[in-house]
Amino acid sequence: MMINTPKIRLYIDDNIETEQIITLNEKQSHYLVKVMRLNISDLVLLFNGRDGEWVSEIKSFEKKSVVLKLVKCIRIQEEQTNLWLAFAPIKRGRIDLIAEKATELGVSRLIPVITAHTQTTKVNTARLRANANEAAEQCNRLTVPEIIEPISLKNFLSSWPLGRILLVADETGGGAPILDIIGRSGRKENTAYTLLVGPEGGFSSEELDELSKLPFVTKIDLGPRVLRAETAVVAAISVIQAVSGDWQNDKV
Amino acid sequence: MMINTPKIRLYIDDNIETEQIITLNEKQSHYLVKVMRLNISDLVLLFNGRDGEWVSEIKSFEKKSVVLKLVKCIRIQEEQTNLWLAFAPIKRGRIDLIAEKATELGVSRLIPVITAHTQTTKVNTARLRANANEAAEQCNRLTVPEIIEPISLKNFLSSWPLGRILLVADETGGGAPILDIIGRSGRKENTAYTLLVGPEGGFSSEELDELSKLPFVTKIDLGPRVLRAETAVVAAISVIQAVSGDWQNDKV
Known part of the structure; x- marks a missing residue:
């Protein structure tokens, strides 16, 4: 069976296996029907962060939901x-970013x-999760980040x-300049880094002292501007990914 | 004369020299008076992108403007x-970012x-310029980008x-992975790079063909996700600055 890869990608919580029926939630159903104006038999990509990426076919429209049938796994x-990110919460809008x-x-x-x-x-971790899931749909990722x-x-x-390693x-x-720190590992891929970024007011001097004493902490510098x-x-994640992360691999 | 460095930094168009009187525009005046609630004799940092950074002192409040007197240059x-950035215009909000x-x-x-x-x-280049100038104020930069x-x-x-060099x-x-391209120059500082980022739909295949033929163009890859x-x-500017830009210098 030849399938043109569908353009629309949705993240779902359900387990995924062949021929399974999936009922989308109200928001995603609204998106497919009212925004993208899809019809019965149209194809949609689904992923759940665990079972790869699947083509699914729209089978029916219910009152507030769309029902799809899983057809075929196209990416394992x-x-x-x-790579983990720890961050001091900042105001709405900026935290969504x-x-x-x-x-x-x-x-x-x-x-x-x-x-x-x-x-x-x-x-609002539910809101962070929704933003992360939507970004995963859009950026072609097969996983979603865990929100603590x-x-x-x-x-x-x-x-x-x-x-x-905790990069502060x-x-x-x-x-030290981030490249001096990340570069040291000699492009070992997938080093276990956590980046920690503080709030607008920065870390307190007590916090910086405390962090300095910890053996797993390395302080990094991100250039002359604030x-x-x-x-x-x-900025920091991009440098980490470019130097020791998955930017050295081919496109997935 | 000892001066505590003021926290508030404003970009102005005027030329700057000692003892000169500066009259701020309505928006900046509103910010100083209504938002920050400054008083006569309070100090404000001013810069114009050409003459360094100056401490100035509030001399008077006019109807819709604040008048300051330049006191002292504290940064040359x-x-x-x-580093230049060329970008396809995208929707408001995202282009501001x-x-x-x-x-x-x-x-x-x-x-x-x-x-x-x-x-x-x-x-709206005036809007882009306003966003850039505000970012320069906030990030402690002494220059503002030119908006074409x-x-x-x-x-x-x-x-x-x-x-x-045009990085596309x-x-x-x-x-090729951006690090492979930027890293080649062996951390030469301040290589003349222009980064070109396309619109949401990407470049057309004709455009990519055309770009490939140009001797000053190098295509870069920014990892497996879209x-x-x-x-x-x-992401790209951060890697350029970290590897061959000014992140290797000390804080200004």
Whole structure:
């Protein structure tokens, strides 16, 4: 059977196997019917972050949902990266950008970390998850990042995974240029890095002292200009991916 | 005279010299008076992209303007980078992000380029300039990027400056990993690069063919995921700055 690859890609929670019937939620159904104006027999790509990418066919339109039948797996599941992002929550809009961009750039875990100067402690993780899932749909990723509930900086640091390196974006200039740090590993792929980016007010001097003492922490510098938090996230992750991440591989 | 460095930084068009009187425009005056609630004798940093950074003192409040007197130069003018960004205009919001992020990352010239699949040909360059100037204020930059009027891809390519390299972000996977390209120069600082990022629909195949034939063009690849235009901009510029740009220098 020849299939033209459908353009529309949706993330679903359901398990996926051949001939299974999938009922989409109201929002995704609205998108297919009202925005994209699809019809019975049209094809849609589905992925759940675990079972690869599948072509599915629209079988029926219910009152507030679209029913599809899974046809064929066209991409096998890819592995998650080893790249995690920890970030102090910032205001709505900018925090949405962090979730979207980190997903586009292949981060596998998003960890909101509450620091001394963090302006907000309420984090809408459902909203972050929705932004991340939409970004995964759009950027052709087969996985979605895991979104962790907010955690204090102290608790974040207290149970550190063995072998993982914490790169702290230090606005005070206390770090070495990121390339000097990442480049050291000699382009080993998939080194387990976590990037930590602080809030608008930066880290407190006590926090920076505390971080300096930890054996798994390396402070990095992102150039002579003061970057907004979401810019620092994209900038640092891009350099990590380009030097020691999956930018050296072929297109998936 | 000891001066605590003021926190507020404003970009002005005026020439700057000692004891000169500066009258701010309505928007900046509103910001100082109504948002930041400054008073007579309070200090503000001013820069014009040519004459360094100056401490100024508020002398009077007029009806819709604030009058300041220049006191002292505290940073001498820095040079512009050699890094230019050419980009297909995208929708409002996202194009604002391009101007803001490119400025934060040190781009010295922004060139809107109209390609075959560009969705919009109207570009509000005044708005881009305002976004760039505000980003320069916020990121502690002493220069502001030059904003060029929109130009067709053909005209953009037809009068190419000698020695400048055009890096084209090729979504079709036709490029080499950006690090392989930028890394070749062996961290020479301030190589004259222009980054070109296409519209949402990518470049047409004719455009890609045409670009391939030009001796100053190198196609780059930004990893296995499909990046939005503004993400590609931040990602590529960050890698360029980290490897061959000013991220190797100390904080200004």
